[in-house]
Structures are given as C-alpha cells and as structure tokens.
Amino acid sequence: MSGPPAIAARDLRLDLDGLPVLGGVDLELAPGELVALVGPSGCGKSTLLSVLAGLREPDAGEVLLDGRPAPRRLGRLTLMPQSDALLPWRTVAENAAVGSRLRGASRAAARAEAGRTLARLGLAGFEDHYPHALSGGMRQRAALARTLLGGAAAWLLDEPFGALDALTRADLQGVLAAAWAERGPTCLLVTHDLDEALLLADRVLVSGPRPARVTAEVAVDLPRPRTLADTARPQFAALRGRLLGALELAGALA
C-alpha cells in the first residue's frame, strides 16, 4: 500500500441506549479500493457507516481520511442507502443532480451532466419521471447516478441492492462494478450477501454479531470483470467457504 489509507478507522466504539453497537472497529481502505463488510443483520454495520460518514460521532476512537484525523468529514464520503432515498417530489434528473447543485453548479449544467450520467446508467428517457414511476432497480440506478454526481472520492454503500430481486441485483452489481472501475472511488460496501461481496470487492471484512468489529479478512484474488457465472467456479466456492468459516468463527452463524 503506497501512501496513507483513504479511509481508516481506529478502535471505533459506540454505545446506543446502553448497548454496545461498535466494539472497537479497526479498518483501512487504500485509495480506490473496494472493500466489502459482511456480517449478520443488526450487527451495527449501518451505524458504522453513519459514523464513517460523519453523521454520528463515536464514543471513542477516530476516523482518518487520507491519513489525517477528520472530525468534520460530513460531505466527504457519500452514503448510498438501501432505501434509495430519492426525493419523491423531484424528478429523476433533479434527484441525480442534487450533488452538483449543492456544489453550486447552475441548474442547466447540473441537468445536462445528470442527463449524460443517467443515460450511461440506462435511464435515458426517464429524466423527467418521478421516482414512484420507476421500478426498484431503476431507482437504485438513479441513486447510483446521484452518488456518482456527488463527486466525493469515497462511497459508503449500505446494502444498496438488498431490496432487489436476484436478477435485478446481479444487473445492478454489474453497473456498480463498471461505475467503480471508471471512477475509481474508495468504496466500503456493507452487505450480507456473500456472493455480492465476492463479486464486487478486493477484500472482504467479516464482523460478528453486535457489537460490530472486524474479526477476519479475506482477500478476493479473482480477476475482473467478474460475472454471475464466476460464482460457480471452484475458486469462488473456496472463497465463499472461507467467508462462511470466518462468520461461523465470529459467532454469526449461531
């Protein structure tokens, strides 16, 4: 790893209502790296993302961006939640363009840029649609466009495809992989879908049940681009087996 990690967490601890949710999380993401974090539902993964994003302060520990402590980091890492969080009263283009607008781009420029990005993500012709007229997969494409146009160098993806059916999810995983390869943002992808983690990530971190903390790490040395067909290959099955083993050891499969 050359240079400081783009995102680093040092011993993050947080209690919510007396319950330990983050139990000393340590992690490091190299610039441009896509790292997945898998763990059982309710283990505190989403809370970890909101702490990393700066939406919530930890009780102890610190977050470093590019090697420096970043107490005021809100806006430097863009969150993409499972619920697409598209504003229902704004059109797809307006939703996608919100980041550009917040950075002061003119309405026309933001719209033109959003139109190009939406077209590349397969949403040409839907710029003036309201989100409720779109399917779940299309809405996540729009949310991905918003994340792309947000311009941040780091993305925090909170089970972005968790609410989609299997085929749409595979489709969107391909779209995300392509967008990541093109833009090269540093990504932390929270998921409980092991195949999704192995298809997308350079490394997979494992967390046990609450409180969240990284108990194991599996490097994914599969060539890219990866497709759904790769999930049937023996190397893939071996990696999945290692992840399952790590989850079991962490007490996640009790």
Next chain:
Amino acid sequence: MSTAERLPAAAPARPGRPRRRALRRLPLLLLPLAGLAAWWLVVAIARPREWLLPGPGAVAETLWDERARLWFHAQATIGAAALGFALAAVVGLALAVAIARVRAVDRALYPWLVASQAIPILAVAPLVAVWLDYGPAQVMVAFVIAFFPVVVTGVDGLRGVDPAYALTLRTLGAGPRWTFLRVTLPGALPSLFSGLKMAAVFAVTGAVVAEYVGADRGLGYLSEFSTAEFQTVRSFAAIAWLAAIGVAFFGLVALAERLALPQRHRSVRPPWRRP
C-alpha cells in the same frame, strides 16, 4: 431494462369516452339528487307550513330573488373565513415547526394545545364577540377552530419524513438548513395539506358560529335572524350558500395541493414545468 422494467404509471389517465366519464361522475350526484327528491316528496305529501319546512322550489326561488342580499352577507362570511384560514395556516405551520423541532416547545405547549380543543367553541364564541368588534370576532373564532388541524397534521408530517432522505443528502454536502427547507418541509406537505383542507372547512364553520352569537353581517347572522322572523326559506337559502362556500374553500386547497404536489398525480413532470 426498458419498457419491461417500467412500471405502469401510478395514476394512469383513465381512458374515457365522454359518455363513460359522465357515468363515472354519476355517483357524485346520487346523494344530493336523492336528498332533493326525498325533501321534495316530504313537502309534497305532508304539506308543512312554509316557515316549518319550505320546499326545494321555494328555496331556489329565494336564492334567485334575494341574490343581492345573500351575496352581501356571503361576502362578510367569506372574508372572515378566508382571513381566519390564512392566519390558521401561517400560525399553525409555525407552531408545528416549533413543536416538531424544539423538544421544549413540544413538552410545554403541545399538551395544552390539545387540551384547549376540549373547550367547546360555542361557549367561547359569545365571549370573543364581547371582547372584539364585529368582524375581528368572526376572524378570531374561524382562526381558533381552524388552526388545530394544521398544527396536528403539520407536526405529524414533519416528524414522519423518512430520516434517510436528510441523512443521505447531508453526506452529499447539504446543510441542516437546506435539508429542512428542501427535504423535511416538502416531505411534510402531503400530511399538512390534509390539515389545510380540514381547516378550510372549519374556518367557514367558525366564522358562521361567531356570526350566530354576535354580528351585524354574514350568512350566519342572516340565517339566525331569518329563523327568528319565521323566514325559514331565507335561512335555508343562507345555508345553501354556506355549503357552497365550504365546498369552494375545500376545493381551492385541494387545487393548491395538486399544483404543489404534482408527483402524486403524475408519473412524469409535465412539459411546462421543465427547465
């Protein structure tokens, strides 16, 4: 990914030959037509004295013959109700924002606001009429009765906005002020409009109640003294006017809602609203 993935538009424009559309609207008229028929039948069969129960024909006649006088009084009622409603909308929304955003205001004010609604407006209206001049008294009672639904639906609307919107946009660089004005407030509008529609009708009721107990003008005043003079038919005409005003108030707010929340009625932004 194209037409196959595209959901049907939420509110598809119903196909409509004019005749079928007229048929669909028929239920709307069913109730008033049945009421009118029943009223007409009762009057035709029982033949009550006109001061006891005038027939629909006599009321229609009065509506036309005394149209100038009715309009004179209607103006006062419309004015008081509109002013009371406007005040209720502004004060109610401000209170709703304060209650939803400031915990201390919520604790100190909201329970008392709810308790105050248990006081019967009919008991207070005569006092208001004593304290204030004719005119302001009507506005005041309309305001008092109309602001409560605005506060309740406003608070519920503001609190009901999915926090995921604001959180996601904060990570895109939006400040708390921006998220309040562009996310929380618009997100509360659907709920708030329900309260505004109620408030619009309540404001008319409030103005009329205040006219009953003390005024020198207005449809409530006209209805009250017409009944006292055994001019029941004129009282009925005033009530018909009041019903129309209530519907018009409701309709105007519903129209404003349609304009403010286009996404509820369309799947695509209409061309004339595009940049």
